[in-house]
Every structure is written in C-alpha cells, then in structure tokens.
Amino acid sequence: MSPSLRRGLLTGIALLFVNLLLPCVHGAAAAAATGKTKISSVFVFGDSIVDPGNNNNRLTEAKADFPPYGQDFPGGKATGRFSNGRVPGDMLASGLGIKELLPPYIGVDLQLNDLLTGVVFASGGSGYDPLTSIPATATSSTGQLELFLDYKERLKALVGEEETARVISEGVYFTVMGANDLANNYFTIPLRRHQYDLPSYVKFLVSSAVNFTMKLNEMGAKRIGFIGIPPIGCCPSQRELGSRECEPMRNQAAQLFNSEIMKEIHRLNAQQSIPGSKFAYLDIYYNLLDLIQRPGFYGFKEVAEGCCGSTVLNAAIFIKYHPACPNVNDYIFWDSFHPTEKAYKIVVDKLFQQDMQDLM
Numbered sequence: 001m002s003p004s005l006r007r008g009l010l011t012g013i014a015l016l017f018v019n020l021l022l023p024c025v026h027g028a029a030a031a032a033a034t035g036k037t038k039i040s041s042v043f044v045f046g047d048s049i050v051d052p053g054n055n056n057n058r059l060t061e062a063k064a065d066f067p068p069y070g071q072d073f074p075g076g077k078a079t080g081r082f083s084n085g086r087v088p089g090d091m092l093a094s095g096l097g098i099k100e101l102l103p104p105y106i107g108v109d110l111q112l113n114d115l116l117t118g119v120v121f122a123s124g125g126s127g128y129d130p131l132t133s134i135p136a137t138a139t140s141s142t143g144q145l146e147l148f149l150d151y152k153e154r155l156k157a158l159v160g161e162e163e164t165a166r167v168i169s170e171g172v173y174f175t176v177m178g179a180n181d182l183a184n185n186y187f188t189i190p191l192r193r194h195q196y197d198l199p200s201y202v203k204f205l206v207s208s209a210v211n212f213t214m215k216l217n218e219m220g221a222k223r224i225g226f227i228g229i230p231p232i233g234c235c236p237s238q239r240e241l242g243s244r245e246c247e248p249m250r251n252q253a254a255q256l257f258n259s260e261i262m263k264e265i266h267r268l269n270a271q272q273s274i275p276g277s278k279f280a281y282l283d284i285y286y287n288l289l290d291l292i293q294r295p296g297f298y299g300f301k302e303v304a305e306g307c308c309g310s311t312v313l314n315a316a317i318f319i320k321y322h323p324a325c326p327n328v329n330d331y332i333f334w335d336s337f338h339p340t341e342k343a344y345k346i347v348v349d350k351l352f353q354q355d356m357q358d359l360m
C-alpha cells in the first residue's frame with residue numbers, strides 16, 4: 001500500500017470513529033442522569049472467540065486472516081476474526097455504545113481514539129492454564145495482562161497519568177477463556193490428564209481464572225464481566241462421531257467450571273478487596289445451548305455441522321482458502337469450533353438482556 005493511500009485510509013478510519021463516538025456522548029449524558037457510572041472504553045481478554053487478529057503475525061495454526069474467514073465482515077475482509085463476520089468483542093463494544101468494531105492491540109496502526117475507547121488482548125488458542133497456550137503458540141493469559149500493562153504505559157506517554165487513570169477506571173472488561181483448556185488441552189493432550197482428574201483440573205482452572213481476575217482488578221479494572229465456557233461438547237469437532245450428539249463429558253466439564261466460577265464471582269463481589277469493583281458472570285453456556293436445542297426458533301437449520309466443515313481440521317489455517325457453505329445463515333457453527341456471526345449476535349444480545357446490568 002502506498003504511503004498516501006495508507007494515510008488516506010487512516011484518516012477515513014479516524015473520521016469513522018469520530019462519527020461512531022458521537023452517540024457515546026449522548027450515552028454518557030444518559031448515564032449521568034440515571035446516576036450510573038460512565039463507560040468510555042471496552043477491553044477484552046481471551047481466546048479465539050474474541051480474538052480480532054492478534055495472532056496474525058504469529059507463527060501459529062490459530063489464525064484466521066484469510067478467506068473464507070471474514071466473508072461477511074464489512075468489505076469482506078479477513079481480519080483475523082475467527083468467524084464469517086463480527087465477533088463478540090465487536091458486539092459488546094457496539095452494544096455498550098462505544099464503537100462498532102473492537103480492534104486487536106497487536107499488529108495494527110492504532111490511533112489515539114482507538115486506544116482511548118478500548119482494544120482486545122485476546123489470542124486464539126489461549127487459556128487460563130499456561131500449558132494450553134504452548135502448542136498453539138498463543139499469548140497466554142499472563143501474557144495478555146502484560147500487554148495490558150504495555151497498553152497503559154503507551155497511553156500514559158500519549159495523554160498523561162491522570163487521563164490514563166480515567167480511561168482505565170471508566171472501562172468495562174471482559175474475559176472469555178477456558179474452552180481451549182478443556183477441549184484442546186485436557187481432553188486432547190494426555191499431559192494434564194496424568195496430573196489431574198477432571199474435577200481437580202477444573203479446580204485448578206477456576207483458581208487460575210480467579211487469580212487472573214484479581215490481577216486485572218489490581219491493575220485498575222473495576223468492572224469485569226466474566227464470560228463462562230460454552231457447551232464445548234456441542235462444537236462440530238467435539239461431537240460424538242457416529243450419533244453426532246453433543247459429547248457429555250466436555251459439556252459437564254464446562255458446566256462444572258461455570259458453576260464454580262459463579263460462586264467465586266459472588267465471593268469477589270462480597271470481598272471488595274478494591275472498593276467500587278463489580279464482577280459479573282455472563283452465561284454463554286445455556287444461551288448457546290438454547291440455539292442448539294431450538295434452532296428453528298432462531299432461524300437456523302443446521303446445529304451439528306460447521307459451514308466450513310466439522311472435523312478438528314476444519315478450522316483456522318487448515319481451511320485457508322477452502323470454500324464455505326453457500327447458506328451460512330442456516331448454520332450455528334461457522335467452522336468446526338466457532339459460531340457464525342448470526343449465532344454470536346443472538347447470544348450477545350441475550351447477555352445484554354440478562355446480566356449486563358450487574359456491571360453498570
């Protein structure tokens with residue numbers, strides 16, 4: 001791309017963000033009127049459910065910056081998002097009135113406005129367990145916290161300490177991890193199964209998740225939305241081979257993690273080790289399961305197979321330039337692990353109707 005074209009594009013993007021930010025000013029006024037705390041930025045940590053392209057320049061299999069990914073994204077662009085269109089981080093930022101797309105922190109030219117309104121640190125293949133990120137060469141959960149520190153320093157250099165503190169305290173933070181710990185690490189690689197039985201591995205994950213949340217809280221995050229683990233046994237790649245039923249052990253493991261982390265979130269709220277903190281559990285287990293159990297209600301026809309295929313090799317770099325199905329809106333799953341934009345949108349809309357007020 002020529003420098004002048006690039007500059008033109010960046011100006012265009014900057015203008016777009018100015019336009020998108022205008023509704024936010026009204027949103028802030030409305031928040032002040034109702035006595036709720038202002039929200040000015042969104043930050044997301046996690047795995048490929050929310051990674052918008054942080055892995056693009058990494059040597060990893062967990063990438064999606066090529067077709068058919070992004071076929072329904074604005075401009076048909078494969079940005080690195082692991083779906084046919086927008087992903088939950090975008091929808092959360094949009095639903096909160098901040099901006100339409102939540103960019104990755106890594107590998108793109110971020111403008112000051114992007115930094116002020118929030119970014120994503122998530123990395124495809126990541127998990128709470130540090131071992132999970134190694135085979136995927138993803139940025140671990142600890143690595144993502146280090147990126148957040150880096151972000152804070154960068155912002156401080158641009159706008160100063162006081163303004164940075166304001167941005168951080170007016171932010172809403174989401175974490176979406178755990179699916180890879182169970183599906184890719186525990187159930188696939190024997191290492192952890194030699195060390196732990198399932199309940200003790202889940203306990204270890206819950207403890208790691210709590211420690212992650214507390215560190216984020218200590219780094220200045222006051223409002224943390226904790227998104228649980230989806231029904232991973234119902235992903236096309238994890239279903240029973242013959243019957244194509246959801247695999248029950250994987251779903252039970254996800255449910256166990258979710259019920260344990262919910263208790264911990266109640267405890268963190270009661271404890272208030274940093275006053276003014278709010279933690280909320282946001283359910284995607286039952287919300288996604290409802291789509292799978294009542295597809296017709298939501299306008300889906302295919303629940304068990306992915307639009308790009310269904311084996312463990314029907315995702316990420318393994319489907320580079322492979323054709324997608326012709327009728328993506330019939331599908332809950334885009335590839336063998338990740339939902340379609342349509343499914344994500346329904347689930348995120350439900351989060352706004354159900355639990356989001358706990359963070360306001």
Ligand SMILES: *[C@@H]1O[C@H](CO)[C@@H](O)[C@H](O)[C@H]1NC(C)=O
Nearest residue numbers: 204205206207208209210211
């Ligand atoms: C979480 O932190 C506690 C207290 O520092 C520590 O004892 C525990 O081992 C940590 N959990 C994990 C899984 O690292």
